[in-house]
Amino acid sequence: MQQLAQQIVSGLALGAVYASLALAIVLIHRTTHVINFAQGEMGMFTTFVAWSLITNHGFSYWAAFATTLAIAFAGGILLERVVIRPVESASPLAVIMVTIALFVVLNGLASWIWSAETRNFPSPFPGVVTVWGVSLSRHEVGAIAVSLVVLALLWAFFRFTRLGLAMRAVAIGPEPSRLLGVRVGWMLALGWGFAAVLSAVSGMMVAPIVFLDPTMMQSVLIYAFAAAVLGGIDSPLGAVVGGFALGVGINLLSTYVDFVTPELELPVAFAVLIGVLLFRPSGLFGRAVVRRV
Amino acid sequence: MRSTPVRFGLFAVGAAVVALLPLFVSEFRAFELARVGIYVIALLGLSVLTGYAGQISLGHGAFMAVGAYTTAILTTRYGIRDLWTIPLAGLLTGLVGFLFGFPALRLVGAYLALATFALAVAVPSLAKYGRIEEYTGGGGGLLLNLPATPFGLPLSASDWLYYLCWGLAGLLFVAAWLLVRGRIGRALRAIRENELAAVSSGISLPAFKTFAFGVSAFYGGVAGSLYAITINYVNPDTFPVGLSILLLTGVVVGGLGSLAGVVFGALFIQYLPLYASDLLDWPLSRLGLKIDTSAPGAPAVVYGLILLAVLLLGSSGAAGSLARGTRALTNSLARRP
C-alpha cells in the first residue's frame, strides 16, 4: 500500500516535469500552430545560462531565475523574428525543419560553450518531505506546485487579459484579427517569447532531478510530446493532466505489470502518442486535430 | 523541363563516373562513398514520401533499423548469405511501412512529424525487449561477418561494397524515376499540393499514401540492410534519432521533389559533419578569432546553421539552386564534344 502511494506520488513529480515542458509545447502550438522540436533544447540552453549566472557570476538563485526568464523571453522573440518568420508562410515541413535545425544548433552550442559534463543545478526548495511513509523531495513538491501555478497563470492570462484575448484571436483567425487591429506578427512573436519562458522554467525544474547536461531534455521531450497530445495539444489543462497521467501510469506499469520492463518505457510513450492521435485525436481536453478524408 | 535524352545522357555520365571512381580513389574513400550510396538509397525513399507525396517523416531511421536487423538476424542466426537478405529486408520493411501508413493516413503535417519522431525513438529501444532479445542481441547487438567480396570477384572488399551500394542505388534510382514520372507520381504530387483537390479529382488518398509509405520503407529497408553489411554490426545505438534527422536534412538540402538532388543530399550528410570544424576554422581564423572548433558541439553548430540557411533562403533554395547549378555544370560538360 505504501509502495503504491510512493509510486503514485513519485509519478506525479515526474509528471510535473513532463507537464512543464508540455505546457510550453502547447502554448506555442496554440498561438502559432507550430510543433516546436527545439522546445526542450531551448529549456536546456536557458538552464545553462542560469547555471552560469549562479556559478560564474555570483547571482543568487532567484536573481538568476528572473534574469534567465528575461533572457529566455527576449531570445524567444528574437528566434521568432529571425528564423521562424521567414518560413511561416511556407510549408509546415519548412517550419518543422527550422525547429529541428534550432535543436541541432542549440544542443551544439551548449556542448561547445559549457562542455558535456554533467552538473548539479541547485533547487530553490531543498530538503525532503515525508508523510505517512511516503517521501518526496521538496523540489519535487515544488515542481508539482510550479506546474500548477503556471497552468493557473496561463489560464488567467488567456481568460482575463487583453493581450491573452488578442493572442487567442490570432490563433483562431489571423486575418479577421488583423482587420480588428490586432498586430498579428507581434502576437506570434510574443507566443514564442512566452513559450521560451515556460521552457526555461521547465529546464530549471528538470535540472535538479535529471542533472544538467546538453542531453538533459531529450528524453523529457518525448514524454512531453506524449503528454501534450494525450491532453489535447491545444489545452494547457490537458498538458498538465496528460503529464501527470503519463508519469503515474508509467511508474505503475513498470512496478506492477511484469512484461513492462524498463526498455518498454519509451515505446509506451510512443504507443500513447499514436493511440491518442488515432483513436481520440482531440485528446482528453482539446479540439480535433486530424480530419477524416 | 529538360528533354528526356538529356536526362538519359546525364544519367549515363553519372553512372560512368560512379563506375570508374574506385579506380582513382583509395580503398578508404571507396568505403566512405559506399556509405554515400546507402544514403542515396535511403534518401530516394524519403524523397518519394516527403518530397513527392508531401508526408513528413522523422522516422526513416527506424525503417533502416528494421532492414538492418532483418539482415543481421538472417545472417547471424540462419546463416543466410548477406547478399540474399537485402531484398528480403527491403520487402519486410516495405510491409512494415505500408502498415504504418494506415495510422499515418489520419495524421496531417506536424502530427505526422510527431508520430514518426516517436517511431524513431521507440523502435531502437524495442530491440532491447527481453522477449525478443534472443533474436536481436539486446543492447549488445549482433556482430556480422566482416564484409567480403563474394563469388571470387577480383575486387577488394571496400570496392565490392562500393559497387554493391551504388549498383543498387542506380537500380533503385531508375525505379524511383519511373515511379514518379508516371501516373503515380502525378497523383502523389497532387496529394502534396492539395489533398482535397486530389480527392475530388478521383485520387484515392488511402491507396496512394500507404503506397508511398510502403515504397519509402522498402528503400529504407534496403539501405538499412546495406548499412548492417558495411558496418558488420547492429545495435540500438546504431540508429539514434539523429540518424532520422540527418536523413530528413539530406532530402531538404538536396531539394524537395528532386531525385537528382538526393545524390547531393547524400554527399552533404556524409561529409559535412566530418569537415564542419574545418569549415568553421576558415572564417574564424580570417576574423582573427581564436576559437577551438574541435570542441564538442562545434560541428553540430555548423551543420545546424547550414541547414537553417538552406531553409531560410527558400525552402528548396540554396541547396536546390546549388544542385541545379551542379546539374547545369554537368549538363554543359556533357554537351562538350
Next chain:
Amino acid sequence: MRRKLIPLAAVVAAAVLVTIPGAFAGSARREAPGVTARSVTIGGTFPISGPASLYAPIAKGMQVYFSYINARRGPDRKRGVYGRQIVFKIYDDQYNPAQTVQLTRRLVEQDKVFALVGGLGTEPQTPVRPYLNQQKVPQLYVSTGATTWGADRKQYPWTIGWQPDYQSEGRAYGDFIRRTDPSAKVAVLFQNDDYGKDYLAGFKPAVGAGRIVAEVGYEVTAPSVTSQVAQLKASGADSFFVVGTPRGTIQALVTAYRLGWRPKLYVNSVSATDAFLTQATAAAGSREAVNGVVTTAYLKDPASPKYANDKTVATYKRLLAKYAPGADPNNGLYFYGMAKADTFVQTLYRAGRNPTRESLLNAAVNLKLKSPWLIPGTTIESSAKSPFPISTVKLTRYTNGAFTEFGGIIKTR
C-alpha cells in the same frame, strides 16, 4: 524505343566496368605504418559529444599526457619516445558504432595510424575488433571493462583491454558481502544493457543464492530512477548495489536518501569516483547520501587525502592545470586517461627503437610494469595466460568526503 536503350547501355557498361579487376594494386606496405623518424601517429575514437560524452575527459587526459611526453626529455634524453613525437588523433564517434566503424577505418586507411589506443565503449569497439584483427592493427587498452576483451584474445589476438573486467569486479563485491555480512538482504539496481549484466554475471554467483531479494533494471535514457529505487526500498533490503553509469548512479543514491532508505551502499567503480559522489552529496544536500559507499579501486584517487603528497598525483595535477586549464582534477576520468596514456608510452618504449606493429603488440601482451599510477603494491601485468593487464583491485570506502582503501589486494584474474 531507342531512347530506352540508352540507359540499358549505361547499365551494361557499368556492369562491365564492375568486373574489371581492381587495376591499381596498393604499393608495397612500409615496415611500420604511422612511424617516422620524428613521430608516431596513433588514434582512437571517443564519445566527445552525444549521450555518452561524460567520458570525454578520458580522451583529454590521454592527450594531456602525450603533450607532456612530447615536451619533456625522457630517460634517453630525447623528447617524445626515442625522439619521436606522439601524435594522437581523436575522433568523435558519439558512441554510435556506425560512426566508430567509419572513423576507425579512416584512422587505419587514411591517417595510417600505427595503433589504436584507448578506444571507448563496449558496443562501439565490438564491430571494429574483427576489422582491426584482420588488418593486424593493434587495438590496445580499450576503454571498457567488458570481460570479452581479455577472455576472447584467442580469437582476436591483436586486441587487449586494460582495466579490471566488470565480471571480476562484480565478483569482488559479491565475495565481500558473503564474507562480511552473511545475513545481508541485497537489492540491485542495474543499467539495463550488457554493461550492467556483465557485472551481475560476476556478482550473483559470488554473493550467493538467496541474498538478492530484489533486482530492477533502468534505462540509461530514462529521466529518473525514482520508481525503481522505491520498488527496491519496498523489498526490505538492507544493502543496495548500484551498477550504472554516473548519472543514473547519482540519481539512485540521491533518491534512496530522499526516500529515507539508508542501506549499506555498494557502487561499481565506474561511477564511484570522488567527483560523482561529491555531486550526489550536493544534490542530496547531505553527506549521509553517500557515506559508507563501498567500491573498488585500482588507480590512485587524485581526490583522496591519502595521496595528497603523492608524486604521481602531484604531476597529474600540474599537467592538467598546464595543458587543460579549467578541468576538474578530482574527476578521476582525467586520471584514468593519463594512467592509460602512460601505460602506452611504457609499452612503446618496450617495443624497441624501431617499433613495428608486431613488436608493439608483443610488448603490450607481455607487459610487466610497476606503474606509479596504480594503488601501491600492484603492477600492470599481461601474458598469454592472463591477458588482463590490470587485474588487481582493492576495496575502498567513502567516508566523510574521502575514500579509504581497506582489506588486502584482490586478484581478479
